[in-house]
Amino acid sequence: MTRPLLLRFVSVVGASTSFYLLLSVVPVYAEAYGGGHAAGLASGALMLATVGGGLAAPWFVTRFGYRPPLVAGLVLLGAPALVLTVSGSTVWITAVCVVRGLGFGVTVVAGGALTASLIPPERRGVGLALVGIVSGVPSLAALPLGVWWAAHVGYGPVCATGAVAALAAIASVPGVPDRASASEQSIGVLAGFRTAALLRPVVVFSATALAAGIIVTFLPLAVPSASTGVVAVALFVQSAAATVARWAAGRHGDRHGPASLVVPGLVVSAAGTLLTALTHSPVAVVVGVALFGVGFGATQNATLSLMYERVPESGYGTVSALWNVAYDAGMAVGAVGFGILAAGTGYSWAFTLTAALMLTALVPAWRDRLADGAGR
Numbered sequence: 001m002t003r004p005l006l007l008r009f010v011s012v013v014g015a016s017t018s019f020y021l022l023l024s025v026v027p028v029y030a031e032a033y034g035g036g037h038a039a040g041l042a043s044g045a046l047m048l049a050t051v052g053g054g055l056a057a058p059w060f061v062t063r064f065g066y067r068p069p070l071v072a073g074l075v076l077l078g079a080p081a082l083v084l085t086v087s088g089s090t091v092w093i094t095a096v097c098v099v100r101g102l103g104f105g106v107t108v109v110a111g112g113a114l115t116a117s118l119i120p121p122e123r124r125g126v127g128l129a130l131v132g133i134v135s136g137v138p139s140l141a142a143l144p145l146g147v148w149w150a151a152h153v154g155y156g157p158v159c160a161t162g163a164v165a166a167l168a169a170i171a172s173v174p175g176v177p178d179r180a181s182a183s184e185q186s187i188g189v190l191a192g193f194r195t196a197a198l199l200r201p202v203v204v205f206s207a208t209a210l211a212a213g214i215i216v217t218f219l220p221l222a223v224p225s226a227s228t229g230v231v232a233v234a235l236f237v238q239s240a241a242a243t244v245a246r247w248a249a250g251r252h253g254d255r256h257g258p259a260s261l262v263v264p265g266l267v268v269s270a271a272g273t274l275l276t277a278l279t280h281s282p283v284a285v286v287v288g289v290a291l292f293g294v295g296f297g298a299t300q301n302a303t304l305s306l307m308y309e310r311v312p313e314s315g316y317g318t319v320s321a322l323w324n325v326a327y328d329a330g331m332a333v334g335a336v337g338f339g340i341l342a343a344g345t346g347y348s349w350a351f352t353l354t355a356a357l358m359l360t361a362l363v364p365a366w367r368d369r370l371a372d373g374a375g376r
């Protein structure tokens with residue numbers, strides 16, 4: 001554990017707290033003022049903007065180093081939260097989500113490439129799991145806390161806290177390395193998308209991220225209002241399960257390789273999503289999101305470790321961008337598409353169809369296993 005890595009953890013905690021504290025709160029706020037479609041639009045705009053920020057981040061890192069992108073990302077993530085509640089207009093909420101999404105994307109991708117360079121390859125699985133815990137603990141607390149706190153004290157204090165969390169983390173940035181390399185983009189993001197060994201894990205992980213976006217956006221709306229306490233418990237359990245599973249997957253990956261966890265992680269996450277379809281059963285909802293969390297956490301660690309294994313250090317920025325695109329695009333498509341689907345089918349059938357869609361990713365997952373065994 002080095003000083004630069006510890007300082008990097010400060011910005012991880014700040015960004016994660018700001019992001020997750022408002023992640024389920026903003027859709028509820030949007031739904032209250034603009035209806036159910038506004039909730040999906042707000043989450044979709046946030047995640048799609050995060051994709052854009054993530055894709056741009058490697059170029060900014062190559063040109064300016066790590067520190068300026070991290071500072072810019074934290075400012076864009078934190079400052080707009082201060083003015084979110086100025087208006088309940090769908091356009092205003094969406095605009096704020098776009099700016100925050102750009103900031104989060106830049107922060108995560110630029111910081112992810114830096115973090116990967118600070119972890120020895122032989123300890124990558126556990127190292128990435130530790131990073132997952134550092135980012136997961138804020139989500140573990142902030143995701144359910146945001147929903148509960150907004151219901152008891154209002155949206156304003158929650159938004160202000162989210163803003164402060166990101167902006168205060170800027171103080172740690174001068175202490176992190178600023179080792180941008182001209183070769184950082186030697187693979188290139190577009191070339192990465194054309195590389196099968198990187199694209200297959202991206203597709204598989206995006207399938208699980210699809211359901212993650214749905215759960216954090218629509219679980220508070222899908223569960224009957226009389227069971228609002230169940231939503232807070234379920235979101236806590238999901239985050240806890242994902243954090244523990246990510247750590248366990250990292251230890252397993254360092255000893256036995258991460259490839260063997262991709263298919264099981266996908267299947268377990270789909271099974272959890274299917275069980276969550278029983279929205280009128282508190283037990284089914286909590287157990288379902290717990291199962292999803294286990295599969296999601298395992299898939300997170302396994303796919304990211306696998307992708308870092310397949311590139312030289314000069315490609316870490318590209319891997320960070322590709323993986324985060326899978327995360328953010330999956331969540332965005334899930335949030336927007338699920339809202340449209342649920343309007344016609346109801347929440348239970350929409351969760352069921354989502355689980356079936358996730359299982360289609362078994363095709364690239366299995367092909368990756370075969371290609372990995374054949375040396376790709």
